[in-house]
Amino acid sequence: MTLIDYQQDMETCCRCSACKFIPLENVKGFEHANVCPSISRFEFHAYSGGGRLGLGVALLEKKIDYSDKLLEVVYNCQMCGACDTSCKYAMDMEVLDPINEIRITGVAGGHTLPVLDKIIASLRQTGTMVPGSRAKRGDWAEGLDVKDFTKQKSEVIYHAGCRTAYSRDMWPAARASIKLMQKAGIEAGIAPEETCCGGRAYQMGYRDDAIDQAKRNMDAIKKAGAKTLVTGCAECYHAFKVLYDKFGVRGDLEVLHTSEYFDQLIRAGRLKPEKKVDLYVTYHDPCHLGRQGEPYIRWQGKRRPGQVILFDPPKEFRRGTFGVYGPPRDVIGSIPGIRLTEMARTKEYAWCCGAGGGVRETNPAFARWTANERIGEVAETGVEAIVTGCPGCEDSFREAIKAAGNNLKVFDIVELLAESIL
Amino acid sequence: MALIGAQYTAFEDIVGADFISADPVILYAYSWRSGLYAGTDKFTPLFEAAVLPQNTEEVQAIVRLCNKLGLQFKATSTNWGLYNDATGPGVIKIDLRRMNRIIEINEKSLYAVVEPYVIGAQLQAECMKRGLICNQNGAGANCSALPIAAHGGYGHLSQSASYGERNMLALEWVAPDGELIRFGSLGSSGAWFCGDGPGPSLRGIVRGNVTPLGGLGVYTRAATKLYHWSGPPTFPVEGISPDYAPGEIPPRFLIRFFSFPSLDELDKAQRKMGESEIACELMGFNAAMAASNIATSNEEMVRLFQEFSGMVQGPSCMVIIVGDSPADFDYKTRVLAQIALETGGKSLDKITDDPKVAGGCLWRWLRSTASIREVFRATGCFGGEVGGTDTYRLMADYITETGKCKDDLIRRGLVYDDGSSPFTQSIEHGHTGHGELLIRYRPGAATWDGLMEFMGKANNIAINGHFGVPGHVFSDMQHDIYGPHVSSYHLWLRKIKKVFDPNNASEGSHYITVKE
Ligand SMILES: Cc1cc2nc3c(=O)[nH]c(=O)nc-3n(C[C@H](O)[C@H](O)[C@@H](O)COP(=O)(O)OP(=O)(O)OC[C@H]3O[C@@H](n4cnc5c(N)ncnc54)[C@H](O)[C@@H]3O)c2cc1C
Ligand code: SF4
Ligand code: SF4
Numbered sequence: 051m052t053l054i055d056y057q058q059d060m061e062t063c064c065r066c067s068a069c070k071f072i073p074l075e076n077v078k079g080f081e082h083a084n085v086c087p088s089i090s091r092f093e094f095h096a097y098s099g100g101g102r103l104g105l106g107v108a109l110l111e112k113k114i115d116y117s118d119k120l121l122e123v124v125y126n127c128q129m130c131g132a133c134d135t136s137c138k139y140a141m142d143m144e145v146l147d148p149i150n151e152i153r154i155t156g157v158a159g160g161h162t163l164p165v166l167d168k169i170i171a172s173l174r175q176t177g178t179m180v181p182g183s184r185a186k187r188g189d190w191a192e193g194l195d196v197k198d199f200t201k202q203k204s205e206v207i208y209h210a211g212c213r214t215a216y217s218r219d220m221w222p223a224a225r226a227s228i229k230l231m232q233k234a235g236i237e238a239g240i241a242p243e244e245t246c247c248g249g250r251a252y253q254m255g256y257r258d259d260a261i262d263q264a265k266r267n268m269d270a271i272k273k274a275g276a277k278t279l280v281t282g283c284a285e286c287y288h289a290f291k292v293l294y295d296k297f298g299v300r301g302d303l304e305v306l307h308t309s310e311y312f313d314q315l316i317r318a319g320r321l322k323p324e325k326k327v328d329l330y331v332t333y334h335d336p337c338h339l340g341r342q343g344e345p346y347i348r349w350q351g352k353r354r355p356g357q358v359i360l361f362d363p364p365k366e367f368r369r370g371t372f373g374v375y376g377p378p379r380d381v382i383g384s385i386p387g388i389r390l391t392e393m394a395r396t397k398e399y400a401w402c403c404g405a406g407g408g409v410r411e412t413n414p415a416f417a418r419w420t421a422n423e424r425i426g427e428v429a430e431t432g433v434e435a436i437v438t439g440c441p442g443c444e445d446s447f448r449e450a451i452k453a454a455g456n457n458l459k460v461f462d463i464v465e466l467l468a469e470s471i472l
Numbered sequence: 473m474a475l476i477g478a479q480y481t482a483f484e485d486i487v488g489a490d491f492i493s494a495d496p497v498i499l500y501a502y503s504w505r506s507g508l509y510a511g512t513d514k515f516t517p518l519f520e521a522a523v524l525p526q527n528t529e530e531v532q533a534i535v536r537l538c539n540k541l542g543l544q545f546k547a548t549s550t551n552w553g554l555y556n557d558a559t560g561p562g563v564i565k566i567d568l569r570r571m572n573r574i575i576e577i578n579e580k581s582l583y584a585v586v587e588p589y590v591i592g593a594q595l596q597a598e599c600m601k602r603g604l605i606c607n608q609n610g611a612g613a614n615c616s617a618l619p620i621a622a623h624g625g626y627g628h629l630s631q632s633a634s635y636g637e638r639n640m641l642a643l644e645w646v647a648p649d650g651e652l653i654r655f656g657s658l659g660s661s662g663a664w665f666c667g668d669g670p671g672p673s674l675r676g677i678v679r680g681n682v683t684p685l686g687g688l689g690v691y692t693r694a695a696t697k698l699y700h701w702s703g704p705p706t707f708p709v710e711g712i713s714p715d716y717a718p719g720e721i722p723p724r725f726l727i728r729f730f731s732f733p734s735l736d737e738l739d740k741a742q743r744k745m746g747e748s749e750i751a752c753e754l755m756g757f758n759a760a761m762a763a764s765n766i767a768t769s770n771e772e773m774v775r776l777f778q779e780f781s782g783m784v785q786g787p788s789c790m791v792i793i794v795g796d797s798p799a800d801f802d803y804k805t806r807v808l809a810q811i812a813l814e815t816g817g818k819s820l821d822k823i824t825d826d827p828k829v830a831g832g833c834l835w836r837w838l839r840s841t842a843s844i845r846e847v848f849r850a851t852g853c854f855g856g857e858v859g860g861t862d863t864y865r866l867m868a869d870y871i872t873e874t875g876k877c878k879d880d881l882i883r884r885g886l887v888y889d890d891g892s893s894p895f896t897q898s899i900e901h902g903h904t905g906h907g908e909l910l911i912r913y914r915p916g917a918a919t920w921d922g923l924m925e926f927m928g929k930a931n932n933i934a935i936n937g938h939f940g941v942p943g944h945v946f947s948d949m950q951h952d953i954y955g956p957h958v959s960s961y962h963l964w965l966r967k968i969k970k971v972f973d974p975n976n977a978s979e980g981s982h983y984i985t986v987k988e
Contacts, residue, residue, distance in 0.1 A: 061514070062852035064507025066844050067550050067614055073713045074613045074841035077593035078706055079601065080574055093524050093569055094493060095551065096501035104504030105497065107514055119497040139714045140844035142770045143852075357888040357914050358850050364771050371712045398713050 053155045056148035057110055058353060060103040068140060069099035069133035072399035082394035082427060085132040087402055087420040096123050099133025102149045109152065116161035124152055125163055126416055129253045129407030130337040135370035135398050142359050142367060146342075153255025162255075165411050170256050173263070177245030180216040188242025190214065190221040196228050197239045199274035204239025206231070207276045209290070211283035212246050213441035219448065220441040226468035227282055227308050233471060234320040239274060249289030249338070254408040261297050264289070268299045282308040282464055284336035284440035285406070287374075288343055295346035307339055308464050309439050313377035316384050323470035326387035331461070332433045333378060333390060334424065334447075335400040336440035341370030370398040378439050381463050385470045393427050401427065403443035410446065421450035428458060435459040437466060475520050479541055483523055483564070486533045491524040491570070498522055502565055508553045509923075510853040510915045516557035519546075519565040526570045528644060528652065528692040535690060535977065536650035538564055544979040547690040549588040549616035553623070555685040555946070555982035563979050566690060574598060575693060581665045582698040583641050588691065590617045595696075596839060597706065605701035607633035612843035619696040623682045624861065624943050626906050628840050630899040631746075631754040633699045635861070637679050638900070641667045641695035645678060648689045648973035656695075664695035677968055681860070685946055687983025688972060702796045707835045714768040717832040724795035726805055727834045728824055729762060730817035731784035735872060738787040738896075739865050741815040745791065746902025748811075750804040753792035753837060756868075756896030759784045761910065762820070764846040765836060766829060773850065777890065785818055787893060792834060847910060851888050855923050856911035857930045858943035859894075864905025868896045870939035871907030877929040878911055886922040887913040906943075946982050 068074065072085045084090045089098035096105060105123070108114045127149065134146035156162065172181035190210060199207045208227060214220040231238045248263025267290075271279065281287050284307065291305035306314075315321040335341075347366050354360045375397045382390050395401045404410070404420030425447065428436050436447055436458060447460045475483075475494055484492050493499070502522055503515045520543065525531045531547075538545045547566040548556045558565070572589035579602055584595060593613035599606050609615045610627035619625055620643065625636020633639070642656035642664040657663045659671030667675045678688060703725065707718040732738040738756065745751050757765075759780035767773035793808060795801020812819065824830045836842040847854045856878075859871045871894035878892040894909040911926070913919045927944070931953055934942050941954050941961075955962025962984065970986045980986075 062507075063504065064552075064844070064848040064852060065504065066507075066552055066612070066848065068612075068844055071591065071593065071614065073716070074593045075709055075716050075835060075839060077591075077597050077613065079597045080590070080594045083591065083594050093491065093567075094498050094501070094522060095567070096498045100504075101501035104501045107504060108500040111514060113515065114496050114500055117495075117497060119495045123497055135713055140842065141849050357885075357912065358774065359770050359852065360774065367769065369714055369768075371715060373712075375712065 051147070051151060053106060053110060053148065053151045056106065056144060056151055059144040060106045060148050062141065062143040062359065063100050063103040065100055067098070067100060069137045069145060071136060072395055073136050073139040076399060078394065085136055085395065085399055085401065087130065087404065087423070088127045091416055091419055092126060097126060099137060099145045099149065102127070102152065103145065106148050106152050109155070116156050116159060121156065121161060121163060124156065125408060125412045127407055128337070128402045128404060128409050128420065130402035131342045131370070132337070132399065132402065135341045138367055138369040150253065150255070154257045157255040157257070163412055166254050166408055169411060170251060170254070170259055173246055173251055173259055178216065179212045179246050179250055183216040185216050185218070187215045187244055188240070190224050191228065191240055191242065194225060194228050197237065198242055199239030199276065200241050200243065200270055202239060203275045204237070205276060206236055206238045206278045206280060207271065207274060208238045208240050209247065209279055209281040209286055210240065210244060211281060211286040211441065213445065214283060215244065217441060217445060220444065220462070223282055223462035223464045226464050226472065227280070229472055230312060230321060230464065230468055234315045238280065239276070241270060247286040247289035249285045249293060250408065252289070252293055253406065260293065264294050264297050264299050268294065268301070271303060276303065278304040278306060280306050280308060280311045282439065282441070282462060284339035284343065285442055288338035292342065292346045295348070307343070307374055307377070307439060309378040309381050310374060312464070312467055313380050316381065321471055323385045323467060325470045327385050327466055327469050328387045329435055329466070330389045330391070330433045331382065331435045331437045332393050332428055332431045333382060334393070334403065334436055334438040334443055335375065335397055336438055336443050337400070337402050337406055339378070339439055340373040340375060340400055341398045343374040344368055344370065344372035373398060378463055381467055382437060385466055388466065391431050391433060393431055395427065403446040405442040405446040417446060418450055418453065421446045422454065425450050425454065425456065425458065429456070435461055437461045437463055439463050480521065482537055483521060483534065486530050486537065487523050487525055492521055494521040502551070503557065506552060506554045506556070507848050507853045509855040511920045512915060512917050517560050519558050519563050520561070522565040522567055524567050524570050528646065531566065531646050531690050531692055532650055532652055534564070534566055535646050535648070539649055539975045539977045542975070544977055546686045546979040548686070549618060549621040550591065550614060552611065552615065558979060559981040571692065576664065577602060577604070577698070578664070579604065583664055583695045584698055585664050585693055585695045586617045587693055588616050588618045588621055591615065592617045592840065599698060600701055600703065601705040603701055604698040605629065605633060606696055606698050607635060607639050608840045610840060610843060613840045614844070617696070618691060618694050620679065620683055620691050620694050623685065624858070624906070626861065626897060626899060628753050628755055628837050630897065631901060632752045634697070634900050636683070639697040640675065640679065641665060641697060643667065643678065643691060643695070644693040646690040646692055648978035649975065677972070680965070681941055682943055682946055685982040687978050687980030688969065689978050703794055709835060717828040718835055721827055721831045721834060724798065724801040725834060726793040727830050728791045728808065729788060729820040730791065730812055731788040731820060732786050733816045735787050735868060737815045737817070738789060739868060741811050741817050742789065742864060742898045743902055744811045744815070745808070746898055748807050749901050750793055750807050751791050752794040754789060754898045755837070756787065756789045756898070756907070758788055758891065758893045758895050760890035761846045761895060762790070762823060764850065765842045766823070766833060767845070770850060780820065780822065781891065783820055783822060787896070788820070790837060792837060847912065850890070851912040851914050853915050854910060854912045857909040859907040860940045860942045861899065861904050861906050862940050864896070864898050864902060866939060867905040867907045870934060870937065870942070871896060871909055873933050873937065874930045875909050877926050878909060881911065881922045881926060884922060886919045887911050948985055948987060951984050
């Protein structure tokens, strides 16, 4: 797809601004009606989902070009997809895809940001999105009795992801995931020299690099004979499940988030959370597990002639309806002692943690601002801890909490499950 | 014309560097055309700059500066319709997004004071928590809650909660020359409870038939009337977007969608419902709009529309009843059944039998959250005819007549064939009425020409049939057509514009200009 393929979608934008808010049916008061971090922070219409589509049309019409300002607007967006979900409450049109395509077209034309180029250079050279890290990719698994799927066949593989592999804070969750699988009798394999899923590269507009990573990963996965890939990272989950499908390389690989996988194992009686974990928590839906985590829907066709926007064959839109919302909550609910309360913005209209879309790299202050907004929302619930299922979100929250001198705790779901089982 | 450095700096001094931009990237986003009456131009003329004031003082300073520099300005709340756009060079966009506070909800005196960027959904949610409700612009809960930003301000709740001009109480207004005018009770006592006094009243001047649409200064705060709400603080909405529905319909709520053998019967039924004051909402929605509201995609909409079309017998309406007590609910329900019996109203059970569908409709229509589905999803653009506000039957007849002109557009394949039945609306339990004709289309030159022909015919019907001044009448061209037939009001409107806007600073192309 290219930007021109989204022309009709972009030109369907009626300028209603619904993409700036949570789906209107769920507005429960004055507070927390906003859903788009970008327009909420930068205020000019250009920073909203609808504004970005207008800019897409302006690019196609050659009214504007990839100026510094355009890149500034384009990259001050977490690619969180909240605009897409809110728009599709009412409309039949793509929003996030063309927004991403504006980045992809820019990158293809050499219009990039140096900070992102540096990260992508690292990806090309070392297969990771964390340039200059001193840790080695597989260090997180040191001492674990776990097989290397690049050497031994493995039906189930565990993909840690860059953010986990290179951040010690995330290691406990990754290690606990392996131990829980082992407790349930599953011998999962890992790749000590695992490479990046490519998901973030895609979000940043570097599509070719993302496709390269996808092919590389799928080659290794196929060689291992793996049927199921489990990951605790929402962005990796989205890449393997949704993007790889979009790229046509996923085949029949089953992709599960740790919350889904452990939920299944708990239901099957293979894991039994028994120890009490006395904690009052709220759950944060990562964008790439929640609204963007729903399956990819392959569709090829064209718009039918006539006045109404209909397609041949009929097109089913991904509206965020079938994202992963239940399993994380079910896992939390299965742990004795934990009390879960919801935030004002939840599930498909959750507010982003701030880390996505390369914002953490290009504009850390904006990432922090976005995380702070969420931390404020958490604080209103009166909980002791925020639980989530993505190292990107966890990192983002930890940093914001530390900066605010707040004593809120952050947990990965798996950490709490492990506390109850291991 | 571009702002010269010193001019830019002068605006920047008012709002700060972060809240002004003259960059084409920022300006082109504003100038992507609205889906409302979209023509063939994709972009409207660029503003010279966009500024985002934070408070009334900043608005006042911007307006004064525009006057001083010989520039024009156009203020915007949520910026949906075409009347938010510039029509030529030399215009500064005042985007009021940062003025987004609810100033007060006065539960005793039954009013709320808001700034322009509080949206309807927010105010309504806060009101409902307090056992209150406000009228909401039928365009949707995504629009400003300011009673004077919306064009007519008629909405789904207008049966029980009236409409724009009747709900507007005191107002804070930065006049086109920059003078700050607080009128109604605000002008004398600092209180918001009345729009007409004690204190100066300019309510008619600033409001008009439809609002001045950006052509007469900037409204920075306004009070709107509140009404009693005996429903719950919120509905227990379940499901994931777009498949929402309340898990259960709260007690003492009823929704019905009736069709009638003829407009006469619908008229009779609406009048009786008004006289007995039983309805919280009464909207003459047609089958196409009901299908659009319920469906979560166009595929489903087309299917449902076909289904509903075969089920309705003629003009239709949606009624929502909310009982203040079980006895009140019982009374209202029985009255409704009796009225339906007497007028041949046939209930569309498809909507009301399934509690999920009924509950979904109830909440969406009560909170006006699905207007975008109704008007834009099908084709991305809509136009049509907005009737005026007068006796219900006069407005219903006008819009029914006009509807016949849509047939021609349908026949020529220029617009979506969703039938030519209009939708009508009873306001204030029947004191007044309103009607609109929805025309959904894909933009294109032939369609645009067809729509212009249609407007010409609608004007002829309105003028020759003595149906009054419809809601689509704004701009010089339209006022000049209607004015000579209606006490030469256009001359007075021009005088108002001239007196209050001596430097022609408030961009008036969607209101009226001072051309001689
Ligand atoms: C789909 C659709 C359905 C509609 N249905 C209805 C309906 O049922 N009933 C109805 O009454 N209207 C209806 N309209 C018209 C509607 O009221 C406006 O388009 C609505 O979007 C107003 O939104 P807003 O209040 O945020 O004002 P905006 O869209 O921001 O502005 C509307 C006009 O008012 C001016 N304006 C806005 N705020 C201020 C301010 N603070 N000071 C000075 N001028 C200002 C703007 O310049 C513009 O000309 C409909 C429009 C659309 C697009
Ligand atoms: S992107 Fe969708 S929700 Fe946003 S303004 Fe456009 S049509 Fe409305
Ligand atoms: S993806 Fe997220 S941050 Fe970007 S425009 Fe949409 S809602 Fe805003």
